[in-house]
Amino acid sequence: MGWSRQLKLAVSFSVLLLVMPFNADVASARVASLIPMGQSIGIKMELSGIFVTNDVMVEDDHWLKAGDLIEQVDQVEVKALADFEKMATGLDDEQAIVLQVKQSVQTNQIKTDGEAMKRLLPFLKDRTEGTGTLTYVDPEKGTYGALGHQIIDSTLKSPPSFKNGAIYLSEIDQIKKSVPGIPGYKISTVVEDEDFLGTIRINGVYGIFGAWNDAHKKVLAEPLEIMQPSELKVGEAKIFTTVKGTTVEPFSIEITQVDAEQFQFILTDAALLEATGGILQGMSGSPVIQDGKFVGAVTHMFVDEPKKGAGLFLEKMRSGEK
Incomplete structure (x- = not known):
């Protein structure tokens, strides 16, 4: 409020x-x-990008934290949630993916797969x-x-x-x-x-x-x-x-x-x-x-x-x- x-x-x-x-x-x-x-x-x-709204595990012990900014998917820049969703729904569950994520003050490359990308969708926002x-x-x-x-x-x-x-x-x-x-x-x-x-x-x-x-x-x-x-x-x-x-x-x-x-x-x-x-x-x-x-x-x-x-x-x- x-x-x-x-x-x-x-x-x-x-x-x-x-x-x-x-x-x-x-x-x-x-x-x-x-x-x-x-x-x-x-x-x-x-918003100026796609932000994570909750802590989510995407691969083994790799977590995305609330407030993280997803910048790229397999070196392709993503700015809108609709673009991320389109990419995620077109992937096979086992298909390997690398996310570039800005976490706090540093940028990390996080390996994941198509199934985790789809699971991530409810925890993202761009507005x-x-x-x-x-x-x-x-x-x-x-x-x-x-x-x-x-x-x-x-x-x-x-x-x-x-x-x-x-x-x-x-x-x-x-x-x-x-x-x-x-x-x-x-x-x-x-x-x-x-x-x-x-x-x-x-x-x-x-x-x-x-x-x-x-x-x-x-x-x-x-x-x-x-x-x-x-x-x-x-x-x-x-x-x-x-x-x-x-x-x-x-x-x-x-x-x-x-x-x-x-x-x-x-x-x-x-x-x-x-x-x-x-x-x-x-x-x-x-x-x-x-x-x-x-x-x-x-x-x-x-x-x-x-x-x-x-x-x-x-x-x-x-x-x-x-």
């Missing part, structure tokens, strides 16, 4: 949020307003998918930002190396509520598989970023002024997010603590709590608004207290767009 040293019980939706120095003077010279979003998105990334929330669109640059954290592939346990990717509008079909100790999640489907909202250029510590598809101007709200961290006050605020269908709704929260790099809050909206039980996996990236200004994005929750969460200031998030 914690990113702060202060939130030891917090669960990050993907990765630790690293703290980097931030120059407020530089921030003030940037674009003064961005469009807050809140739509649920499906994320699809085409990764996920869900999250769209945070903002920059109408001047034609770019977007989402999630507020890095995507970590659940099987590779690392940020995936990818060739290209895109985000898509998704529809919430069902909610699995959060309860203390067990984060809930959204069950969603992509609305139009061929109609993307934007491309993915960066998968960084502070989120995913890329070019916005101008064809989707119809889903945009009005830009809001960016709030500087020094302006945020303890007290009432709103988050924009989607918990049903594709409709973005505002929900009440209470800002409880403001730090230099982030802020903490509690969900106070009765309707939202009834629907979700607290913050959900997939809610990361939801815009936070106070006094008509764009504060930042929801980034993580407390596992044992799902009503409590934390967020990243917008200017800090935008520093990852470079």
Whole structure:
């Protein structure tokens, strides 16, 4: 789906949020307003090769490990899983094969056979998918930002190396509520598989970023002024997010603590709590608004207290767009 040293019980939706120095003077010279979003998105990334998802023995004591990258089959380069599958299904079970595999920092030649190649197929992937929330669109640059954290592939346990990717509008079909100790999640489907909202250029510590598809101007709200961290006050605020269908709704929260790099809050909206039980996996990236200004994005929750969460200031998030 914690990113702060202060939130030891917090669960990050993907990765630790690293703290980097931030120059407020530089921030003030940037674009003064961005469009807050809140739509649920499906994320699809085409990986830069064929990766092993589980430890698999391919010959005697020779193992492929989760995260290994298959580069060649009998000196023929393979980049797509469909090509590997075509080669594997055309082999006799006893036919000798040599795989070139990048394992950690070194490349190894591993002998195997046709039967092991076929057995390997269910444990390979050349793409990764996920869900999250769209945070903002920059109408001047034609770019977007989402999630507020890095995507970590659940099987590779690392940020995936990818060739290209895109985000898509998704529809919430069902909610699995959060309860203390067990984060809930959204069950969603992509609305139009061929109609993307934007491309993915960066998968960084502070989120995913890329070019916005101008064809989707119809889903945009009005830009809001960016709030500087020094302006945020303890007290009432709103988050924009989607918990049903594709409709973005505002929900009440209470800002409880403001730090230099982030802020903490509690969900106070009765309707939202009834629907979700607290913050959900997939809610990361939801815009936070106070006094008509764009504060930042929801980034993580407390596992044992799902009503409590934390967020990243917008200017800090935008520093990852470079």
